[in-house]
Amino acid sequence: MAAALALRILPFGRYTGRPGAVVERSIRVHSRTWTLMVSGFAEPVVYLLAFQVGFGSLVGQVIGPGGQQLTYVAFVAPALLAASAMNGAIFETTYPVFFKLRYAKVYDAMLATPLGPVDIALGEISWAVIRGGVYSVAFVVVMAAMGLVGSPLAVLLLPAALLVSFAFASVGMALSTFLRSPSQFDYIRLVVMPLFLFSATFYPVSVYPESVRWLVQVSPLYHGVELMRGLAVGVLDVGMIGNVAVLAALAAVGLAATSRRIGALLLG
Amino acid sequence: MANGGDDGDPRLMVSGKALVKRFGGVAAVDGIDVEVRSGEAFGFLGPNGAGKSSTMRMVACVSPRSDGELRVLGMDPDKDGPRIRARIGVVPQLDNLDAELTVRQNLQVYGRYFGLSRAHVRAKAVELMAFAELSDRADDPVDPLSGGMKRRLTIARSMVNDPELMLLDEPTTGLDPQARHLLWGRLYQLKQQGVTLIITTHDMHEAEQLCDRLVVMDGGRIVAEGSPASLIARYSTREVLELRFAPGEQDGQVSRVADLAERSEALPDRLLLYTADGEATLEAAHARGLRPVSTLIRRSTLEDVFLRLTGRSLVD
Numbered sequence A: 001m002a003a004a005l006a007l008r009i010l011p012f013g014r015y016t017g018r019p020g021a022v023v024e025r026s027i028r029v030h031s032r033t034w035t036l037m038v039s040g041f042a043e044p045v046v047y048l049l050a051f052q053v054g055f056g057s058l059v060g061q062v063i064g065p066g067g068q069q070l071t072y073v074a075f076v077a078p079a080l081l082a083a084s085a086m087n088g089a090i091f092e093t094t095y096p097v098f099f100k101l102r103y104a105k106v107y108d109a110m111l112a113t114p115l116g117p118v119d120i121a122l123g124e125i126s127w128a129v130i131r132g133g134v135y136s137v138a139f140v141v142v143m144a145a146m147g148l149v150g151s152p153l154a155v156l157l158l159p160a161a162l163l164v165s166f167a168f169a170s171v172g173m174a175l176s177t178f179l180r181s182p183s184q185f186d187y188i189r190l191v192v193m194p195l196f197l198f199s200a201t202f203y204p205v206s207v208y209p210e211s212v213r214w215l216v217q218v219s220p221l222y223h224g225v226e227l228m229r230g231l232a233v234g235v236l237d238v239g240m241i242g243n244v245a246v247l248a249a250l251a252a253v254g255l256a257a258t259s260r261r262i263g264a265l266l267l268g
Numbered sequence B: 001m002a003n004g005g006d007d008g009d010p011r012l013m014v015s016g017k018a019l020v021k022r023f024g025g026v027a028a029v030d031g032i033d034v035e036v037r038s039g040e041a042f043g044f045l046g047p048n049g050a051g052k053s054s055t056m057r058m059v060a061c062v063s064p065r066s067d068g069e070l071r072v073l074g075m076d077p078d079k080d081g082p083r084i085r086a087r088i089g090v091v092p093q094l095d096n097l098d099a100e101l102t103v104r105q106n107l108q109v110y111g112r113y114f115g116l117s118r119a120h121v122r123a124k125a126v127e128l129m130a131f132a133e134l135s136d137r138a139d140d141p142v143d144p145l146s147g148g149m150k151r152r153l154t155i156a157r158s159m160v161n162d163p164e165l166m167l168l169d170e171p172t173t174g175l176d177p178q179a180r181h182l183l184w185g186r187l188y189q190l191k192q193q194g195v196t197l198i199i200t201t202h203d204m205h206e207a208e209q210l211c212d213r214l215v216v217m218d219g220g221r222i223v224a225e226g227s228p229a230s231l232i233a234r235y236s237t238r239e240v241l242e243l244r245f246a247p248g249e250q251d252g253q254v255s256r257v258a259d260l261a262e263r264s265e266a267l268p269d270r271l272l273l274y275t276a277d278g279e280a281t282l283e284a285a286h287a288r289g290l291r292p293v294s295t296l297i298r299r300s301t302l303e304d305v306f307l308r309l310t311g312r313s314l315v316d
Ligand SMILES: Nc1ncnc2c1ncn2[C@@H]1O[C@H](COP(=O)(O)OP(=O)(O)OP(=O)(O)O)[C@@H](O)[C@H]1O
Pocket: A268, B023, B027, B028, B046, B047, B048, B049, B050, B051, B052, B053, B054, B055, B093
């Protein structure tokens, strides 16, 4: 009923309610490349261990959410979770999507079936979220095993990681539809790198002078980091509602923009 | 629920009136009227850029019309795109198989896009691979297949949803003669089962073999319409006399014999004389001292109609 209603409202049949079929394609494609899945998970874990062994002994205690004293690794771990969710999502929705859109004509083939641009956008973004989710579960388990979570609220790290994935996958896929050649991916990398470094990932936002803090707070990853860090130590804050809202808004805007672009590019 | 606007003659699979497709300011399809009836094989002929694929894409509901009326299976593509696409099969001009999947997976995954069950697409894939004679390549990736094999797979893929209407944009381009005949046989079989076929082709023999009715397009417009036989009767003569000359000797020969035929046509490599009686015309040409290296008298074909209508090398 809802699907029938959506069909009537959305112009030119943009949604058929079948993004699962698009996800299924990805599952088939990747069923034989599970080694890639392993490496995607191993990377952040190696980071964690490096921080534990290396920085842990140099940096000492850091002030975390709610004024708690944290070891440096406990401080960084939730941020790394957010950053790896971001990186995974961007990785999955940029080059592979660009290739399928511009060269392999995978979406053209899909659009000849009842599927519409919204099914494609939602299906591809969902796949990135699913894949990121697998890494995130493993990451949270490792965090717990290393004694880096201080509260049962940490189970909420998982939905939070999925939300971060969703937000960045949506935006990443939307951006990919604007790129015209593979070399332009450098622009995306150019944006992602500073996000990774300056989103209160490695030091608290209070380190920055008052005048540039707003810059950090504009970073979408910052909102992911804040959310994760609060959940990891078990400190809830009204600000988290804002963090969630920002990420949800990015997800929605990215999804809408992606659908529109696919329609504009392929349904000419 | 209102029934998606099913109206008009229920036997019309496609009906377009004053249909227009513009890209920027340019009209690729410039006001055509077409009606395709249930169960028929309908052809679009025309030179490169005539607007055949643009028309096919509008009918396939992947390209909104710029102007005019269009109904496919009684529905409006602008409103009911997904419902229409669920019931048609599309073979695009250029293959877009999924290179990341095997032959079998291409069929299965494509079937899933239609919402068909896993069990159904599993069985269907086996059946379609047999149809395309690709069973022995079932679990191979698609990329190493030959061009003709890919074409066959694309055609098989378009049948995964048991379509009532198939849109085939140059289906046999790139197929060897054997594969082409095989495909003609299969298409004929589908037609016998009541499937409506819309075909574009540059192969006049194919059009003559397959199509009950066809239109010739040129510059976005329809310039002729009818059955192959009626088009030949209307736009050509019963027989054609072909004269081949030694290289360089053809120039100037046209004017010597043009009055012997109803119409003549100078192609780069031969002279065509359209006449009711080829034998008599040949004798008359000999009498005037023409000495071609070879001659051929044959029946008119769609090729001749096409040449005349699209003005290709016309020396009328
Ligand atoms: N997406 C597009 N954007 C702009 N112009 C287009 C587009 N698609 C087609 N055209 C133009 O529309 C005209 C008709 O093209 P179309 O592909 O329909 O021809 P066709 O009859 O299928 O030709 P062919 O026999 O070469 O396949 C051409 O001039 C082409 O350049």
